[in-house]
Amino acid sequence: MMTTKERYESAREIYRQAGVDTDEALKILKDIPVSMHCWQGDDVIGFDQRGALSGGIQTTGNYPGKARTPQELMDDIDKVLSLVPGRTKLNLHASYAIFEEGEFADRDAIEPKHFAKWVEFARERHMGIDFNPTFFSHPMVKDNLTLSSPDPEVRKFWIRHGQACLKIAQYFAEELGQPCVMNIWIPDGYKDIPADRLTPRKRFKESLDEILGIPYDKEKVLVCLESKVFGIGMESYTVGSSEFTVNYAASRGILPLMDNGHYHPTEVVSDKISSMLLFFDKIALHVTRPVRWDSDHVVLFDDETKEIAKEIVRNDALERVMIGLDFFDASINRIAAWTVGMRSFRKALLYALLTPNKKLADFQEEGRLTEVLLIQEEMKTYPFGDVWDYFCESCGVPVRETWYDDVKAYEEQVLSKRD
Ligand SMILES: C[C@H](O)[C@H](O)[C@@H](O)C(=O)CO
Numbered sequence: 001m002m003t004t005k006e007r008y009e010s011a012r013e014i015y016r017q018a019g020v021d022t023d024e025a026l027k028i029l030k031d032i033p034v035s036m037h038c039w040q041g042d043d044v045i046g047f048d049q050r051g052a053l054s055g056g057i058q059t060t061g062n063y064p065g066k067a068r069t070p071q072e073l074m075d076d077i078d079k080v081l082s083l084v085p086g087r088t089k090l091n092l093h094a095s096y097a098i099f100e101e102g103e104f105a106d107r108d109a110i111e112p113k114h115f116a117k118w119v120e121f122a123r124e125r126h127m128g129i130d131f132n133p134t135f136f137s138h139p140m141v142k143d144n145l146t147l148s149s150p151d152p153e154v155r156k157f158w159i160r161h162g163q164a165c166l167k168i169a170q171y172f173a174e175e176l177g178q179p180c181v182m183n184i185w186i187p188d189g190y191k192d193i194p195a196d197r198l199t200p201r202k203r204f205k206e207s208l209d210e211i212l213g214i215p216y217d218k219e220k221v222l223v224c225l226e227s228k229v230f231g232i233g234m235e236s237y238t239v240g241s242s243e244f245t246v247n248y249a250a251s252r253g254i255l256p257l258m259d260n261g262h263y264h265p266t267e268v269v270s271d272k273i274s275s276m277l278l279f280f281d282k283i284a285l286h287v288t289r290p291v292r293w294d295s296d297h298v299v300l301f302d303d304e305t306k307e308i309a310k311e312i313v314r315n316d317a318l319e320r321v322m323i324g325l326d327f328f329d330a331s332i333n334r335i336a337a338w339t340v341g342m343r344s345f346r347k348a349l350l351y352a353l354l355t356p357n358k359k360l361a362d363f364q365e366e367g368r369l370t371e372v373l374l375i376q377e378e379m380k381t382y383p384f385g386d387v388w389d390y391f392c393e394s395c396g397v398p399v400r401e402t403w404y405d406d407v408k409a410y411e412e413q414v415l416s417k418r419d
């Protein structure tokens, strides 16, 4: 039987004939940062509250073994890191603040010190940290409203939260020497047809201006604003619609964030990326898999994921698109869910890098559309798996599904003891 390296060498030659340099592709692939969301490990619960998940998002499933403490979550993240190749960043929500015994700070009073353990964790693993204020799962979310609430006390609380998070984001960037992508998403909306769509959006705009009005270093903290078309219980109207967030981001010099679960079912983020790149220096993504709704299924190596990766790679936008994953599945082993999602997106990036993008774009310009179609189709059966396996092996992570043996062992030795 051929070794992984021998299979790679054979594949390299096949790709070379199609005009693709696999060695170069693997060099690029290894350094593309993909931000891994901490919230897959504990069903988006966090450590600062005991209530249910709110904000119109939902984790379904009851698979045993979810992380209940910071140490358990860190152990689980470590297990995933040992199974996924390439550069990873860690994406935290503010609700994952770590308090000393007997200590507590509410969301509007959290400080960098409450994230010092995460910094230590990331530093030891040479990772940067991205960050998210948490505008949900908290008693100060009143009638599903936060920054757009008519109640000034509610708004002020969440403005203070946003400002506290900016300081924490800058602390991450300074401590770890990598910019921190700080994403703002609010759940605010109405279940039924609103009487006034304008006023809540006006208040949201003013609240955001107050948050971003405090001094912070724009080189170190890349603030994003994420849109959403609907949430559970907010089916008819969301304050932070796509038009709101894109216009706000453009007018304030921050990044728009597109989550591919946050649009109407036939809209695709892959088609939006090029337009956004023409008007923004940088944009951000939450890659997820919506199944009929914003269900946040595990990211797969599917057509839309591939198309998203292609848009980033072939538009030469690897440094301009901040990639983060956002899914949460509690119905299967959570470590496996994370691993499948992370490996799948890295695969999609590799697939894009192994596509003769320049040749195809030239053909399109020349009107050779038959060739565009047939080459894209033929590339699907190139020996992609041999290149992927070699990449995994050279990054020191398991090749193919053998990684599940590690997950099973971890489940038996660690996860099964948790409940
Ligand atoms: C945890 C959430 O998924 C996240 O904050 C937000 O990005 C979102 O996508 C809400 O639907």
Ligand SMILES: [Mn+2]
Binding pocket: 226, 259, 286, 326
């Ligand atoms: Mn998201």
